[in-house]
Amino acid sequence: MTTTSRLPLVAAALGLALALALSACAGASPGPRAAVAGHCGAPSMGLKAFPDGTVEDWVTYGDFLVLLTVRSEDEPAPQASDVPGRMEWRTDRVVWSRPSRNPGIAMPETFTVGWERGFEVGQTCLAVVLYADLGETGEPELIILRTLPVVDSAVQAPPDDRSFEAVEVVGRSVDEVGRILAETEVDPFAKPYLHLDPWQRRKRVMLDNPGPPATPGPGER
Template structure:
């Protein structure tokens, strides 16, 4: 049994790529541009384009991207129940720079795009497609990242989608692809949900109120088309989102995408199967393998040390190990502090 969970949720910028369609194409144009290239894939190929410069320093500024056309519709209840597998309330635990050989050198100059992943902790499950796979307790998301300008990072944010910022809560519709990867359905599939109300929290890189969120959605609404989930539930609770989805009917013409992009592991996505809520059974070898992976990914040397010590003490491959309870207890603290999940006593469970 392989414990490492390859889970990733793509953010607002990736829906077309995840559907196997052509790269995203800007649906509007902004005369205030970084350069004369177009954004065709905000995670890689055509990094900079039709972007409005942010004014802050040290990552506090914001680069605004135009609205986008996507390969998977993701705004209405019909879209969510036609293409999605799970809908859940999640909280953003941490963010990471996603390794990318093309952007390792921050001296590359203006226009260099730095991909970002965030770790999401599932706090409430609202809806599931019949026979859908269970959503992991922690999933990793690739979302809008940063733009480098003379060595200064500025946040990239879509004008019509949540950026997914650390500390904020969202209602998100997820799809699980045939290769086992979980992904956010699209830019319309993440609703701000701070303080238990849809529309309160982060949207387009800004903190918004319910009234401001509702007004923005009203301006975008197309007469004669089904109202977005966001507009139908603005100011309401997750229970109301659940009711909307339960009354929706899937589009019989919908074709589910077969494949998502290659997942990116983070510390919390690797740790996810260890959560007590996942009810997994781990042999000493399996547990040691996961702990060794976590040690290599830990951001704090002290955490890496205790994780590695506990993994070694399990006697992987020999069955003769004597678990180090001190390192075990410290490993529990390290994982739960970083990911906000309950891993119990973190002992092998094959006996």
């Protein structure tokens, strides 16, 4: 792994309106960049392109479970939305990887993201990471699907995040969480599509399993 990975990484908030949002945090700076969906100590923001609340979600769409540390941050100036700040992350360790992932992808040693409140230099997080072509560049982008705080070597639940359902990882060591992922089956609806790009996989799953029908509201029956 090197800090000069040739895979283009575009910063953005994960959402179903990703086509408009993907370039929001990239700026014009060179080097690897990534999208962050929420952060340690805060809930994910906005509608998600991928489900991220359960361990099944993580093994279905994630490529890696990694231990990350914030190396540096450059907070944006007030009102300078067109010049976003940057935050550099270091990949400390790959704890788990999905066996059916694209063998040509790898975690960079370092990468940058658009600056987010709630992070501090030296903070360590456990993160589920994937590479997906979301249609903006035609190339796979590094996306942080879910981050979890690590306190005193134990994984914590993100506070105030109602979508988080992976209670089995709370209080576990990083290695124990890796073993839990290794023992978890992917979403049965996704099994035929594990060879596809994660976003194409997600779209196929949504077609095959659209979920329960919406409940009519008052006066709509």
